[in-house]
Amino acid sequence: MILSNLVLELESVLSEEEINKTIDFSINEVMNVFLDAETGIIFENVRPDGSKEDSFNGRLLNPGHGIEAMWFMIDIAVRRGDQSLIEKATQTILNILNYSWDEKHGGILYFMDSKGNPPQQLEWDQKLWWVHLETLVALSKAYLHTKNSEIWTWYEKVHNYAWSHFSDPEYGEWFGYLNREGKPLLTLKGGKWKGCFHVPRAMFQCWKTFEKIENQ
Numbered sequence: 001m002i003l004s005n006l007v008l009e010l011e012s013v014l015s016e017e018e019i020n021k022t023i024d025f026s027i028n029e030v031m032n033v034f035l036d037a038e039t040g041i042i043f044e045n046v047r048p049d050g051s052k053e054d055s056f057n058g059r060l061l062n063p064g065h066g067i068e069a070m071w072f073m074i075d076i077a078v079r080r081g082d083q084s085l086i087e088k089a090t091q092t093i094l095n096i097l098n099y100s101w102d103e104k105h106g107g108i109l110y111f112m113d114s115k116g117n118p119p120q121q122l123e124w125d126q127k128l129w130w131v132h133l134e135t136l137v138a139l140s141k142a143y144l145h146t147k148n149s150e151i152w153t154w155y156e157k158v159h160n161y162a163w164s165h166f167s168d169p170e171y172g173e174w175f176g177y178l179n180r181e182g183k184p185l186l187t188l189k190g191g192k193w194k195g196c197f198h199v200p201r202a203m204f205q206c207w208k209t210f211e212k213i214e215n216q
């Protein structure tokens with residue numbers, strides 16, 4: 001997943017052959033190996049032969065990773081002029097959101113089991129800042145290239161949840177970790193896992209994407 005983003009970031013220092021080889025590999029891994037054809041959802045782990053394992057790890061879904069990977073795929077598809085890949089990534093975003101959105105309390109669940117079983121991770125029902133930020137990036141890019149009304153509906157839904165729960169109107173920045181009900185678990189704004197990365201990157205990506213939408 002990360003390789004598909006990294007290759008575009010390092011495009012200026014890589015050969016065209018290396019870029020294309022890496023992009024081909026990344027598309028296949030993400031969209032053919034880890035994307036489940038039956039559910040249309042990205043799995044976190046697969047066996048070396050690409051098959052699914054009926055275990056905690058084998059059924060594990062990380063909605064944030066799956067959605068983040070889709071905006072990497074959209075960026076690659078734009079570079080290649082591949083509208084079919086854009087459409088497939090867009091539908092995958094919708095599939096993941098429809099599966100992972102917490103209908104009772106709002107927000108995107110952190111971990112899920114593909115069969116609806118209890119996940120192994122104790123923090124499975126938390127709502128995390130980066131998951132919602134990467135989803136906003138993915139939705140904005142998907143809307144730019146598809147004008148899909150369902151994508152826009154989801155953008156507004158995630159935007160409204162994120163800004164009303166993660167953003168701190170008094171001291172700025174975003175809380176990183178919320179409980180299932182949407183209340184901050186920690187008041188700190190930084191730590192081992194929450195650095196100065198996802199918030200500014202997502203804001204920048206959304207800003208530049210909406211500039212393109214405005215100028216279309």
